[in-house]
Each structure stands twice: as structure tokens, then as C-alpha cells.
Amino acid sequence: MAELAALDDPRAREVNERHGDDHGVNLGALRALAKRLKTQQELALELWGTADSAARLPAVLICRPKAFERAELDVMLREAPTPKLHDWLVNYVVKKSPHAEELRLAWFADPDAVVASAGWALTTDRVAKKPGGLDLTGLLDVIEAGLRDAPDRLQWAMNHCLAQIGIDHAEHRARAIDIGERLEVLKDYPTPPNCTSPFAPVWITEVVRRQQAK
Structure with a gap:
């Protein structure tokens, strides 16, 4: 979370907010962070639990999509109203789920x-x-x-x-x-x-x- 806070950029936040998102971290930086972390389901759950979009986006990338129950994914989607988080959750997690x-x-x-x-x-x-x-x-x-x-x-x-x-x-x-x-x-x-x-x-x-x- 400290690393994500350090990556926050007011200019990126301004651009993101124009598109309905609520974080100030460049998406490329979030992808790079997730690539370094690799798959870590427990960390993904902790990051999601912060309710912070900048943390939830890499959480989507490092989780195990097949590890979630249907009800969990339903709750997660309803907790992810912003466009980019919604899009990543559907494309990178839900589409790969057996549910x-x-x-x-x-x-x-x-x-x-x-x-x-x-x-x-x-x-x-x-x-x-x-x-x-x-x-x-x-x-x-x-x-x-x-x-x-x-x-x-x-x-x-x-x-x-x-x-x-x-x-x-x-x-x-x-x-x-x-x-x-x-x-x-x-x-x-x-x-x-x-x-x-x-x-x-x-x-x-x-x-x-x-x-x-x-």
C-alpha cells in the first residue's frame, strides 16, 4: 500500500477521474507491480479488502480466478462500480471462472x-x-x-x-x-x-x- 501511495500521480488521477475512475496510479505501473508479485491469492484477497481501487486493480491480476465461489464474484462485482475495475474484474477473473x-x-x-x-x-x-x-x-x-x-x-x-x-x-x-x-x-x-x-x-x-x- 505504501508503494501504491508513492505511485499516485495527480495528473493520472485527473485523467482517470474524467473516465469515472477513482485512483491516481498509471495502469502500466499497476501491471508492472502485478507482474512482479505474480499469482498470490491471499495477498489478492487482502488487497481487495482494502476497498482501494489502486490496490484492487493489481489484486485482480494476481488472484486465482477459479478459486472464487459464485457468490464471492457477485459481491465483488457489486463492490466494483468504477469502469476500469469493473472491466478488469469481468475480463481477467469472471471470464476465467467456472461460474x-x-x-x-x-x-x-x-x-x-x-x-x-x-x-x-x-x-x-x-x-x-x-x-x-x-x-x-x-x-x-x-x-x-x-x-x-x-x-x-x-x-x-x-x-x-x-x-x-x-x-x-x-x-x-x-x-x-x-x-x-x-x-x-x-x-x-x-x-x-x-x-x-x-x-x-x-x-x-x-x-x-x-x-x-x-
Whole structure:
């Protein structure tokens, strides 16, 4: 904790806070710290228990994802509302957990929009890697009905799912693009040069073009 305190940078904190995060440590420094510590489940639990985001981020990187029970992961997600901690917890821990599918189903319909966004993130992962058993038509129905008015982080997660369906499943591509064009969600999102727009029709078209060019 003393080392993390020494790494705190007011400029990094200012940037992070603009993105909804609440710590002042550079993410590269946190990754380097975790790489040095390597896997240490007990230390990870202690760091998580501090409730400090700068400590919880490396905790996510040094823990053993399969060591957590489903209920523990549910509590951890609800204790991690800030965007980066939420993202790392879902991607580096929950996705590697044997409880990922149960949590996907439980979180998908959660009344808390931030929790629901985790369910959508796990669903997007399945769309890309293990789509068998998913009702893609039904997912598009839900997206079409709720995407435009969803809170920001839930909207972002649903939009990603829309794009992933369009990219990976040619039979649903035309409908996914049509939904995106009609709803216009993230159409005007500021996109840096050489980056792909998160506007689903552009995102889908560009990624498919790249795949076909290979």
C-alpha cells in the first residue's frame, strides 16, 4: 500500500477521474507491480479488502480466478462500480471462472445497469467464442427494444454485443446493421484517427472488410 501511495500521480488521477475512475496510479505501473508479485491469492484477497481501487486493480491480476465461489464474484462485482475495475474484474477473473455462465445469466437481467452491463459483456464473449445455444435473434430483439434508452455503460455493452453479432454471424449481419442505422447510438462518438468507430454499422462493416481482406 505504501508503494501504491508513492505511485499516485495527480495528473493520472485527473485523467482517470474524467473516465469515472477513482485512483491516481498509471495502469502500466499497476501491471508492472502485478507482474512482479505474480499469482498470490491471499495477498489478492487482502488487497481487495482494502476497498482501494489502486490496490484492487493489481489484486485482480494476481488472484486465482477459479478459486472464487459464485457468490464471492457477485459481491465483488457489486463492490466494483468504477469502469476500469469493473472491466478488469469481468475480463481477467469472471471470464476465467467456472461460474461465468451462471453469472452471465444472473447479471444479464439485473435491475442494476452496471451489473447488467457485466452480463452483456459475458454474452458478447459467448457470441464471439461459444455461440452455440444462444438465441441471437432474441438478443437482437432485446437490443432493438432497449439500446437507445439504456444508461451509458449498459448501452455501451449492448452496442458491443450488437456489433459482435453482426461481425461473427453473417446470417444476422444485415439486421444488426439496420438496427444500428435506425437507432444511431454512438453515431457521433469522437473517434481518434486510425481507430474504428463504435457506431455499430461502421464497426461491423470495417471489421468484416478486414477479415475478408486477409
